[in-house]
Amino acid sequence: MSSINIAQLLPSLETGGVERGVVDxxxxxxxxxxxxxxxxxxxxxxxxxxxxxxxxxxxxVRSKNFLLFPLISKEINDLLxxxxxxxxHTRSRSPAWMVNLIRNKKFKTVSxxxxxxxxxxxxxxxxxxxxxxxxxxxxNSNFVKEEIIEKYNLYNKDIKVIPRGVDIDFFNxxxxxxxxDQFKNKIEFDKNKKIIFFPGRITSWKGQxxxxxxxxxLQNDNYFFYFAGGATNKRYDEELKNEIKINKLDNxxxxxxxxxxxxxxxxxxxxxxxxSLPTSPEGFGRTVSxxxxxxxxxxxxxxxxxxxxxxxxxxxxxxxxHDYNEIFFKIKKLENFTKEEFKNLTKYSRQHVKKNFxxxxxxxxxxxxxxxxxx
Numbered sequence: 001m002s003s004i005n006i007a008q009l010l011p012s013l014e015t016g017g018v019e020r021g022v023v024d025x026x027x028x029x030x031x032x033x034x035x036x037x038x039x040x041x042x043x044x045x046x047x048x049x050x051x052x053x054x055x056x057x058x059x060x061v062r063s064k065n066f067l068l069f070p071l072i073s074k075e076i077n078d079l080l081x082x083x084x085x086x087x088x089h090t091r092s093r094s095p096a097w098m099v100n101l102i103r104n105k106k107f108k109t110v111s112x113x114x115x116x117x118x119x120x121x122x123x124x125x126x127x128x129x130x131x132x133x134x135x136x137x138x139x140n141s142n143f144v145k146e147e148i149i150e151k152y153n154l155y156n157k158d159i160k161v162i163p164r165g166v167d168i169d170f171f172n173x174x175x176x177x178x179x180x181d182q183f184k185n186k187i188e189f190d191k192n193k194k195i196i197f198f199p200g201r202i203t204s205w206k207g208q209x210x211x212x213x214x215x216x217x218l219q220n221d222n223y224f225f226y227f228a229g230g231a232t233n234k235r236y237d238e239e240l241k242n243e244i245k246i247n248k249l250d251n252x253x254x255x256x257x258x259x260x261x262x263x264x265x266x267x268x269x270x271x272x273x274x275x276s277l278p279t280s281p282e283g284f285g286r287t288v289s290x291x292x293x294x295x296x297x298x299x300x301x302x303x304x305x306x307x308x309x310x311x312x313x314x315x316x317x318x319x320x321x322h323d324y325n326e327i328f329f330k331i332k333k334l335e336n337f338t339k340e341e342f343k344n345l346t347k348y349s350r351q352h353v354k355k356n357f358x359x360x361x362x363x364x365x366x367x368x369x370x371x372x373x374x375x
Contacts, residue, residue: 165362
């Protein structure tokens, strides 16, 4: 029996990369019969937990009301004592401050920085630094590690890099499955056009509106463009759809909204090119590795966690940040590639993800970290 008795702490278990990673890690521990806990306000992903080995505790840890933090902090500590938890893994900034308020801790603390958090004011910087005050700090990419060391003066702290992991067994070529044909009907797939797919939440920093200037230049070519992701910013979602109408791009461009995992895999499978063009560096950007694991051509801005994922692949994949001319010209360049040249361009992509960014690697590395803490 493992001596690990861990609780993961995060605001909620609604959809999102962080949340999905928490569920994956919990289920990995459960599959090894390691009892574990999750503390959150709940959400749609709770139903995917292994109830035999995982206990979900619903607390108001989503609150950003500092006046409530001492009370919530006490509730967290009482829970940890009750279940004799020896490792608390915090995934978000406000819960981190709740943990920091606990005195005389009887457990070890771990945090993961999933991104580099912006903010220049003293209050914002102090708030962001909460995750850095744990016993052990993890960064989900080399980019994030370098940034938090400098931003929070963590030169003397041993920060471990554990990249986000993708399920390469799930993200594989799936043409043999009926679900692809069903999905084609749903999106009114035109077999005579090549799909360029821009995945990601519909929000300003993902860069969807900026990419419309490239679509305008390509609208008479043989492409259809799909945006897909949850609309976390309703106003921006409306603005994006309005810009598409104003520029008369409805016939070549569509905003699909949020897709479930099977639909997302289908659209990746059907895509000719997949894009990652955030307006500022992203902590990781898991859709890049998901696309690469299906041997897709990815064009991504060469900064942040995307740079980590594309570094050892063909330079054609990397785009100078904010250079929309380069995106246009590289798409045009790819038009002249033969099927064989296209295949050669991506033939190492899946192996690259398997070696560096697989879900299996991520889960095993976290388990090793927990074991090292206890031992």
